[in-house]
Amino acid sequence: MKLFKLTLMLILPSIIIGQNNDCGDRPIKPKRIENQTIKNFKKSASFINYKKNLKEWKHCMSPLEMSERDSKRLAEQQKEKLENKQNEPINKCGDRPNKPKRPKGTSIDEFRQTPTHIEYRKNLKIWKQCMSPKELTKPIFSKNPQNTEVIESPCGKKPIKPSRKEGMNHEEYKQSSEYKSYRKQLKKWEGCEEGFRNDLLWGDCGKKPTKPPRSEGVNHEEYKQSPEFQAYRQIMKTWKQCIDANKN
Known part of the structure; x- marks a missing residue:
């Protein structure tokens, strides 16, 4: 026991010194x-220089000086924490609604019929819709609190697929006028949605240049040397440079 105490007394100063690298x-x-x-x-x-350095070192190692340094370090950490919290991205959907606790003696079915649980499910549904990527055209999180407006698609709602009449087989259904009309509307809607998404992504760069069609009888090399294709290549190069610049 005495040997242990002696060993502890010998190594304790070195441990204390090692934990205070500032000094x-x-x-x-x-x-x-x-x-x-x-x-x-x-x-x-x-x-004389040694005595001066020793005095400064002892002052640095004093409990009062160490306490002041720790207080300063804690204050700086707290300040940094507050700054990081202020710069955190803003979620416009808010936090997930808290599920209410079921009272003792109440069954699950009875609890689900209570106004509290009905209100919770209603709020949860709204929150999930807000957090769903399908309902958004912009990211959920934005570091700019003023830029929270969601841009709505001008294409309208997705066309609804018509139901197949009873007794009609698959081929007859696909040949029906209702289905053909639906396919036509769906194709138009998908093209509109794709253009809308691309406009959001491409911004001021404009739409992607359209590749000119190759004339009949013109081989690949002749097509690539044509003025139309050369002009398209130049426009495409400029457009890509604009897209890359907006990414940075």
Whole structure:
């Protein structure tokens, strides 16, 4: 037991010093030159400098000084934490609604019929719709609190597929006028949606240049050397540069 205490007393100072890297290591006492008197040694520049450094080190290692440094460090960490919190992205949908607790003695079915649970399910449904990517044309999170407006698609709602009449097989259904009309509307709607999404992505760069068709009888090399294709290549190059610039 005594040996353990002695060992602890010997290693404790080194542990304390090692945990306070701000103060550095304890200054090393310079060695006295041979035939140099103690009086002359204490008056030497190396010893005076050592005493000065030792005094500063002891002051740094004092509990009061360490406490002040810790307080300053904690204050800086708190300030940094507050700044990071202010810069956090804003979720316009808010937090997920908290599920109410079921009272003791109430069954699940009875609890689901209570106004509290009905209101919770209603709020949860609204929150899920808000968080759903299908309902958004912009990211949910935005670091700009003023730019929270959602751009609505001008294409309208997706066309509804007509139901197949009873007794009608699949081929007859696909040949029906209702289905053909639906397919036509769906194709138009999908093209509109794709153009709308591309406009949001491409911004001021405009629509993607359209590749000119190859004339009948013109081979691939002749087509690539044609003025129409060369003009298209140049426009496409400029358009891609604009897109890349907007990405950065």
